[in-house]
Amino acid sequence: MIKIIEHIPTAEEYNKVSLNVGWGVRPDEIVTLALQNTLISVCAYDDGELVGYGRIIGDGATFLYVQDVMVKKEYQSQKIGTGIIKKLLECMEKYWKINPSIRLYLGAALGKEDFYKLFGFVVREEAGLGPGMIYRKK
Template identity: 50%
Template structure:
């Protein structure tokens, strides 16, 4: 049975998922620190097997970032991503109680924009804002 829970994922599960979706893995201590500094996260399990994940990072009142939305390929197209986004957006609504103008960003991978548009996200270029930028 598929269930979604609010939890802190283990480093091994996180690396398992990033690998499954094609992003590779990172050193244990790098992931551990990132997860320790995560504001909120949800994991999706089929029985006890991890199949999906998403997290929010940010300062809780002015800026939030939705990160690492992952669904293992075998479960794609079964609304698992939707469940993850809905849970994260419920949490965003809670943060909005402190500052209703909180701004929630995400960096969509190329080709995934349509998925996020379903939840009201707009590409910055069509919203009278500059392009999103990143430093590698």
């Protein structure tokens, strides 16, 4: 039975899932700091094992970002990703109460746009906005 809860995982738990989906690992102290600075952290647990994760970061009032949505390979296609996004959106309610026009952004990995479209996300082009950009430090 998979449990989807708002909870901050340990760096070790996070890195295990990240490694499993091919995103590698970051030093524990970096991950711990990042997770502490996160607004909404959602974990999917199978009998105490972290099998999926997603989080929302941002200023809590105007601009928020969905990050790190990941489900372990052997647990994919079982609606766990769906459960994580739904829980993240449920947890967003308190921020929409503060500011109903808060912007919730998302940088989808290549080919993952259709997954997010299921939950109401649109590609920026469809919203009449320019493409998302990223800073590449030299």
